[in-house]
Amino acid sequence: MSKTKMEFSVGLLLCLGLLAFVFMAFRVSGLAGSTSTGKQFSVLAYFDNVSGLVEGAKVTFAGVTVGRVQSISIEPKTSKAKVLLAINEQTNYISTDATAVVQTAGILGEKYIGLTQGAETEVLHAGSEIFDTQSSLILEDLIGKLVMAFVKKDDK
Amino acid sequence: MINGVMQYFVNIGRTSIESVQAFGRMGVLCWQSLTQRNTNMKQELTLIIAQLYSIGVLSLLIIALSGLFIGMVLALQGYTVLSRFGATEALGQLVSLSLIRELGPVVAALLFAGRAGSALTAEVGFMKATEQLSALEMMAVHPLTYIIRPRLIAGIIAMPILALIFNMVAIYSAWYVCVALLHVDSGSFWANMQNAVDFRLDVVNGLIKSLCFGVVVTLIALYQGYESIPTTEGIGRATTHSVVLASISVLGLDFVLTAFMFGT
Numbered sequence: 001m002s003k004t005k006m007e008f009s010v011g012l013l014l015c016l017g018l019l020a021f022v023f024m025a026f027r028v029s030g031l032a033g034s035t036s037t038g039k040q041f042s043v044l045a046y047f048d049n050v051s052g053l054v055e056g057a058k059v060t061f062a063g064v065t066v067g068r069v070q071s072i073s074i075e076p077k078t079s080k081a082k083v084l085l086a087i088n089e090q091t092n093y094i095s096t097d098a099t100a101v102v103q104t105a106g107i108l109g110e111k112y113i114g115l116t117q118g119a120e121t122e123v124l125h126a127g128s129e130i131f132d133t134q135s136s137l138i139l140e141d142l143i144g145k146l147v148m149a150f151v152k153k154d155d156k
Numbered sequence: 157m158i159n160g161v162m163q164y165f166v167n168i169g170r171t172s173i174e175s176v177q178a179f180g181r182m183g184v185l186c187w188q189s190l191t192q193r194n195t196n197m198k199q200e201l202t203l204i205i206a207q208l209y210s211i212g213v214l215s216l217l218i219i220a221l222s223g224l225f226i227g228m229v230l231a232l233q234g235y236t237v238l239s240r241f242g243a244t245e246a247l248g249q250l251v252s253l254s255l256i257r258e259l260g261p262v263v264a265a266l267l268f269a270g271r272a273g274s275a276l277t278a279e280v281g282f283m284k285a286t287e288q289l290s291a292l293e294m295m296a297v298h299p300l301t302y303i304i305r306p307r308l309i310a311g312i313i314a315m316p317i318l319a320l321i322f323n324m325v326a327i328y329s330a331w332y333v334c335v336a337l338l339h340v341d342s343g344s345f346w347a348n349m350q351n352a353v354d355f356r357l358d359v360v361n362g363l364i365k366s367l368c369f370g371v372v373v374t375l376i377a378l379y380q381g382y383e384s385i386p387t388t389e390g391i392g393r394a395t396t397h398s399v400v401l402a403s404i405s406v407l408g409l410d411f412v413l414t415a416f417m418f419g420t
Contacts, residue, residue, distance in 0.1 A: 010208045013216060017317030020324040024359045028252055028327060030350025 040086040041126035042070060045100045049135035050081040052111040053102055059085050061115045066091040069113060095120040096128060102136040111136060182379045189304040207310035211272045218271055219264055219318045220325050226259060227326030231333040244340050248349035251330040256362045260323040262410050265369035268315055269402035273377035276307055277398040280381025281391035308374050315370025316363050361417045372409060373402045
C-alpha cells in the first residue's frame with residue numbers, strides 16, 4: 001500500500017468520525033433545538049404539590065414550548081412549592097391572570113407546566129407572579145378516591 | 157505440612173506483589189512513552205498516521221458490521237416488548253440511549269481489544285523476540301518513542317472515533333428495521349430520541365467513556381507485548397492475556413464510570 005493511499009484512508013476515518021460526532025450532536029441529541037439562545041425572564045408560581053416535576057421541564061403555552069422550569073423549592077411560610085419559570089422574552093402576550101397547571105405528557109409521561117391565557121390585558125413580565133395554579137394529578141390519590149367511592153356505595 | 161501451608165501463603169504474597177509491580181511498570185511505561193522528548197515532529201506524525209491506519213482503518217469493517225447487527229437486534233427485541241404496551245414510538249429513545257450510554261463504548265472497546273489490541277501485542281512481542289527493540293536501542297533510538305508512543309496515541313485517538321461510528325451505524329440500522337420492517341413512524345422515532353438524549357449527559361459522557369477504554373485497551377496491549385517472554389509460546393500467552401485483561405478491565409471500568417456519570 002502506498003503512503004498517500006494510507007494517509008487518504010486515515011483522513012477518511014477522521015472525516016467519518018467527525019460526521020458521526022455531528023450526527024450525534026444534532027440528529028440524535030437535537031442540540032440545535034434544545035438550547036434556546038434568546039433571553040428569558042423569570043416568573044414565580046406557588047403550587048400545593050409539584051410531585052414529578054423536575055428542573056428543566058418544559059413550560060408550554062397553548063401546547064407550544066415557551067420556556068423551562070428554572071428552580072423548584074419550598075416556601076416555608078406557606079408550606080407551598082415555589083417554582084421559578086424561565087420564559088422566553090419574545091413571549092410577551094401571556095396575561096397576568098393566566099393559569100399554570102402541572103400536566104403530564106400521556107398517562108405515564110414526563111411532567112410539564114401548561115399555561116392557559118387569562119382575561120387581563122396586562123401581560124407577565126420579569127418578577128411577576130402567577131396566582132391561579134393547579135397541582136399535579138397524582139394517579140394513586142385518584143385511584144384511592146375511586147376505590148373509596150365504590151366501598152361507600154357497597155355499604156349503603 | 158507446615159512447610160506446605162507456608163508455601164501457600166508465600167505464593168499468595170508473591171502473586172499480589174507481582175501484580176502490583178506489573179501495574180506500576182504499566183504506569184511507568186505510559187508515563188515514559190508520553191513524556192519522552194522527540195525533536196522530529198514530522199516523523200512522529202507519520203508514525204502516528206501509519207498506526208492509525210493499522211489500528212483504526214482496519215478495525216472499521218468489523219466495528220461497522222457489528223454496529224449494523226446490534227442496532228437491528230436492539231430494534232427487534234425492543235419492539236417485541238414495547239408493542240405489548242403500545243409504546244413502539246419509544247423505540248428511538250430505547251435504542252439511542254442504550255447505544256450511546258453503554259453498548260457503543262463497551263462493545264466497540266471489546267471488539268477493539270480483539271481486533272487491534274491482540275495485533276499490537278503480537279507485533280510488539282515479535283519485535284522483542286527478534287531483538288528489533290534492542291537494535292533500535294543500539295542505534296540510540298528509544299523504542300518507547302519510536303514504537304510504543306505512536307501506537308498509544310493512535311489507539312487513544314482511534315477508540316472514540318470507532319465508538320462514534322459504531323453508534324451511528326447502529327442507530328441507522330435500528331431506524332431502518334423500525335421504519336421499513338416494523339412500520340414505526342419515522343418522525344416519532346427521531347423526535348422521541350431527540351427528546352430523551354441530552355448532548356452533555358449522554359453523548360459527551362459516552363465519548364469520555366470510550367476515551368478511557370481506548371487508553372486502557374491500548375496500554376494493556378502494549379504492556380503485554382513489551383513485557384512478554386520473547387519466545388513463540390510467550391508471545392501467544394501475552395496475546396491471550398492482552399485480550400482477556402483488556403476485556404475484563406473495560407467491563408469493570410464501565411461499571412465505575414457509569415456509577416460516576418449516571419448514578420445519582
